[in-house]
Amino acid sequence: MAISQLSLFLMNQPGQLVDAVGAISGTGANIRAMSIAEANDFGILRAIVTNSEAVCNALKNNYLITRTPVVAAKMDDRTGALFPILNVLNEANINIEYMYAFTGTGPDEAYVVLRVNDPDTAEAVLHAAGIGTLSDDNLKI
Numbered sequence: 001m002a003i004s005q006l007s008l009f010l011m012n013q014p015g016q017l018v019d020a021v022g023a024i025s026g027t028g029a030n031i032r033a034m035s036i037a038e039a040n041d042f043g044i045l046r047a048i049v050t051n052s053e054a055v056c057n058a059l060k061n062n063y064l065i066t067r068t069p070v071v072a073a074k075m076d077d078r079t080g081a082l083f084p085i086l087n088v089l090n091e092a093n094i095n096i097e098y099m100y101a102f103t104g105t106g107p108d109e110a111y112v113v114l115r116v117n118d119p120d121t122a123e124a125v126l127h128a129a130g131i132g133t134l135s136d137d138n139l140k141i
């Protein structure tokens with residue numbers, strides 16, 4: 001099952017990021033991964049957190065926030081480990097809209113977060129190829 005990614009829309013101004021991260025931290029959630037995309041006037045903070053539903057509910061009155069299903073594929077933290085994941089998805093004709101990575105809790109463990117056009121099929125073909133993925137339950141503290 002895909003994991004939930006939170007996307008917070010922030011004005012491109014000093015203090016916006018620290019306020020958003022403080023708000024997430026104030027819920028007691030742990031930020032496992034994050035990425036920031038920016039445009040001239042705003043930025044999008046994408047975050048993988050523990051208990052995304054609680055974070056989303058706590059922040060929805062102060063931030064424009066959305067939850068999006070993404071796939072987090074497990075890979076070794078070594079040269080070339082990303083290629084088999086991308087190859088499996090390419091062979092299944094799954095489009096990758098964007099991606100970012102983070103290290104896992106074990107030695108030499110990493111994950112690549114993929115926003116794809118079909119998360120369920122992506123996970124199925126990854127699992128068929130022996131590539132593990134995370135679920136929201138795996139992210140709990």
